[in-house]
Amino acid sequence: MTGLEKNTRRIFRNHGKALWVALDHPQFSGPMQGLEDPIKTIGKILPASHDGMILNPGIFRLLPSEAYQKHLIMRVSVGGTCFSEYSKIHPVVVDPVQALNEGADAVIxxxxxxxxxxxxxxxxxxxxxxxxxxxxxxVVEVMSEDYTMNNDFQHVYAGARIAAELGCDIVKVFYCEQFHRVVETCPVPVLLAGGPKNLDILEGAKEAIRSGAKGFAFGRNVFQNENPVEMIGQLSQLLEG
Incomplete structure (x- = not known):
């Protein structure tokens, strides 16, 4: 087993699955509901049963020591801000040595x-x-430059496989119809992205797990929930079957 294989397997120590809370949105939007004070939000959810968090580079150095009990996934690409047109190419702005020095377990x-x-x-x-x-x-997160197509089967189906063919270890995609086909034809683990706050997110999560997804990477559906710890618990129960 290589070091890369070992490090990837560690991410899925929870029954072979992973539950991440995505807290990287302010890199694009600035402050937003639920993340006005990111360290306070992180402290609030730390006791919950999620496995990891997706964070921007600048937040790593502010983390309490307890946060390192979770898997920490660093967002290393940028796509502009809410003041600009969404970029069609997201430059990577963090090098591997910096990611390691900051304590990242993986990058996205x-x-x-x-x-x-x-x-x-x-x-x-x-x-x-x-x-x-x-x-x-x-981790490669796949999106369409046309945001309305992010739940389109052909975009998700092809995009997941394309990302895997490029050599990534984990794919993050949005839910779509026939999600089982996305998973069946993707040779690396597939995580479900949450997208905008959605009252039906638990139903989509259940179907994704039935289809073979290896977990969730949800943001607004967790940190904008009235009880984020409870929401994390519900998602964790889905993973445990």
Missing amino acids: MMLILGSQDALAMESVRRHIEAYHRYAIPV
């Missing part, structure tokens, strides 16, 4: 499908290789 970067996807693919592939030299697992 974006692959945008659409008019600039050849350049986006080249960037993703090049940075996957750079992180793998240091045995750092890479």
